Amino acid sequence: MPSLSQRLGKLAPYPFVEISRIIAEKRAAGADVVTFGIGDPDIPTPQPVIDRLLTASQDPPNHRYPETDGLPEMRRAIAHWYKQRFDVDLNPDTEVLPLIGAKEGIGHAAFCFLDPGDVALVPDPAYPVYAVGTMFAGAESYVMPLHQRNGWLPDLDAIPEDVARQAKVMWLNYPNNPTSAVASQEDLESALRYCREHDIAMLHDAAYSEVGYDGYRAGSMMQIDGAKEVGLEFHSLSKTYNMTGWRMGMAVGNADMIKALFQIKANLDSGVPQAIQEMSMEALTGPQDCIEDNIGTYQWRRDRVLRALTRMGLNVETPRASLYIWAPVPEGFTSADFAARLLEEIDIVVTPGSSYGQYGEGYIRLSLTTPDERVETGCQRLESWTIPAPRA
Template sequence: MEQEFHRIKRLPPYVFAEVNAMKARARAAGEDIIDLGMGNPDQPTPQHIVDKLCEAARNPRAHGYSMSKGIPGLRKAMSGYYERRFNVNLDPESEIIVTLGSKEGLANLAQAITSPGDIVLAPNPSYPIHAFGFIIAGGSVRSIPATPNEDFLRAMDRGVRHSVPKPVAVIVNFPSNPTAMVADLAFYKEVVDFCRRHEIFVLSDIAYSEIYFDDVPPPSILQIPGAKDVAVEFSSMSKTYNMAGWRIGFAAGNRKLISALSRVKSYLDYGAFTPVQVAATAALNGPQDCVEQTRLVYKERRDVLIEGLHQAGWMVPPPPASMFAWAPIPPAFQHLGSVEFSKLLMREAKVAVAPGLGFGEQGDDHVRIGLVENKHRIRQAVRNIKGFLQNYDKVLEDAEKQRVVLK
């Protein structure tokens, strides 16, 4: 039976699939591809967290169904984190819910609050779930700039004035994936004041809030007075504690949104495996020197990458936060777009990066480079890229010949 399903029809082909398939073929042929495309932490989960998981898993009573909204101790630990880090008080019972990673929380909240045809304002470029969570839920997306400045605020105002129906929510994501940009409290205040005035919700994603390289840590939108009237914030253990595969995240803030997410989740899951939640509690309540160490590792890698690329003639801005560099495609290759440039970089330099198009059409003049290999491998990647750029005229000529042959 040939049938196109309605929700699937609204999802474009996965932009990263072509580059990933090329990477798999190259590795199967024995080529050494340095993979800087994935946002998958390569550092180990701290040992005390793993030990707590093992200890909890030995308890036979921990192997039954858990709690969909998260065990009380973990929600209390998250409340403690917000108080220490942001000086924000949250009620663990009504203002915090544990999610299976921030991605699941965003998608299920979209399901909870979206009616067919509803509009959400989402940055472009942005992490795909920010837009497609609402598209899957039957809504529509109006793109706004990804920069935390007046352009964002003006676009948000235009979106409210010219959208029918009025948008139900706006997405903010700082530190940003993929751009690595950071917002300040003055920007968040403008967003909160606007959204309270127009009665629309704010969904904030701070998954990279602990991966920063400047002296001032990135803030939370919940620090703004009155933010909890309209805002909910998603965070994750994935990057902070190198727990990406554990699938533990949180939503915190507005009680109405937390209640809506809790109700949807109660039909869909019984929460993460209890020992995983116990270990996550130990991570939040335990020593935090591991977080500082992870931050320092990424900063060292960032400096190696950016300095090396600058020496090679590729002027990539140093990211102030996150585990990514948002790299403008070098001028000689801009006509190719991000997908073809990424394929060329892999073929000629043996380095895999993420095409910016995968984060929205406004990202097609960039690629995202992950700090997910050790310094030795990053230096090797930089050497390969330098050789690639030094021979760009021949590389482009060969690439054009190959393109003609493939036609």
């Protein structure tokens, strides 16, 4: 067999691939598994959006290669949504780029800004793709630890000056995955100021901005004066409109940075299928009722899972946003050990915090994207389970 690249040896198994494998294995053995693992909305895509796709799929021009920069109408729809939601003005021709899901753009962004030997400032715990993209580009990640005592925000003053001089990129993600933390506009403004002072590209993953509870609504980095000087914001239709399977996202912000991402994409992919773009326009410009409906569903699930975890004796913060609950594991357990015991003893799947980096150790993440009746079944199991002693 031909030899494989060294970068493959640096890749840990992608956590959600492993979770899917474990679930399939347990179910094949006859187990009734309840999964709080992957953040994949179970709520269907809104019917008007599906209807637009069905119509668009019959249009022969949509059967051909799309353009990398998307249909002009698609870029205008993204700009329209940002204006309606955040009162942010974007030039659809130069400051907007459709993506094959936000994950694709996040992964490709490293190739725009990083050369071998460069440094990316990456939060930990975090969505794994920030660090993986950095590694693929031959650059190094400098970890910005996130701690509960800091509200799961990075301590920028703790970054050594020599690291700041080498850094070309800073990744942030609020509302946050996996911790569910939120950042104020002042927090984002401080990060932007830091990036401007050190000539660093600010890359903000805002995929969860439309899932907020108890009246909370996240802002956009693009609302801050000067954001377009150094920043891109990545967004997605996946969580907002239950469209994870359709793969539609966007990057917005600095025109030169958008152009750079376009150049990378033009050489590595062929753009978003046009029928998918048409359904996405419907989602962005049509009725937005589904967002509040989604929030109502997720808030019920959030409250039910919090009640179950509290009855177990876990001291859990109530999240204001995102699709996740970030819960500390009992004393004496690692996150992987506790997740394994939940799976072995009561057929409950959660994600170990260590899957998101070294500073995720000591926590588990529970996703709220499981149907209500399965959430109830899982919570009843959790409430009736006696936490065992840690293994020696």
